[in-house]
Amino acid sequence: MGPYFTSHVEERVAELLDKEGFHNENDIGQLWYGLALCKYKWDSALLTRLAAGTVGGLSERELLTSASSTLANMAQQSESISLTDQHKAELARAIAILTDRVADDLRSTKSLAGMTDLSKLGVKPETPAEAQAWFELLNDIAPTKWTLEEVRVGLGTLASCNTYSPSPEAKQMVLDAAASKGVRSAADAGVLLQLSEAWGIALPAEVRARLVRMRGSGGPKP
Structure with missing residues (x-):
């Protein structure tokens, strides 16, 4: 893609965020999918803004597989995303809420195990106890x-x-x-x-x- 086209796409995405916000989880999920699919180094400020807004509604996703897919696509752009400590904390809380719903949707356990994409976004266990908790979480949600x-x-x-x-x-x-x-x-x-x-x-x-x-x-x- 040429610089003119990519600049046009970035401007259009920014306009849509200004107009529509982050209320439609399907639109946001498709947006992350499209950006990741292009495998292009998009504008860091735009991706960071999009990531910050996405984190806010992640725990409210109706489908766990949708949340997992969005997070995985965000992780592909992690080098260009600079989350604040507050956003990292919000992301960790969202994942905790989502994992509490595993028992209600066992089909999502495999995709939820993919939540290790968190590490690419800078959210990692800071203590040995937290790291062991990550392992226990993955072990608990694996059906077999x-x-x-x-x-x-x-x-x-x-x-x-x-x-x-x-x-x-x-x-x-x-x-x-x-x-x-x-x-x-x-x-x-x-x-x-x-x-x-x-x-x-x-x-x-x-x-x-x-x-x-x-x-x-x-x-x-x-």
Whole structure:
């Protein structure tokens, strides 16, 4: 996209926010989706304004999957968003309210586990107790055994927080995921290797060798 077109889009978005505000959650969700889809570095002031307004109504979303999708799309623009401490606190409170509704909509547990996108927006556990609470939250909302994706995203995010010390249960999740036949991409193999190295997990020699080969080759061989 050229600078003229992007400037026009940004001006139009600003005009719509002035006129319509943030009352329609579907419109706001679609707006974030469209901005993320373009994969363009949009104006920081505009994104920050949009993010601040979105946070205010996040906890009132009727559908948890809608809130999760909006948050994920916001996270893709995180480098250009500068939330204040107040907005970060509001965002954390909104997520707490949303998680209390999990029992009413079990279909959303997978998407709610994706709320780890919070970390990309600067909301991270500040103490070991808070970090452990994040793990317990993800563990509680998972309906069954963690999937490979949940291990990769959930534990991968926790590993990026200096305050988290993995429990034996979390380490066993990494061991089980690494040994599973579900590892099909170089990205998965890379994250599992990073987790095992960061947390001092001794992978079986044949498992580690397979992950190293997969990471280096871009995926499993046919």
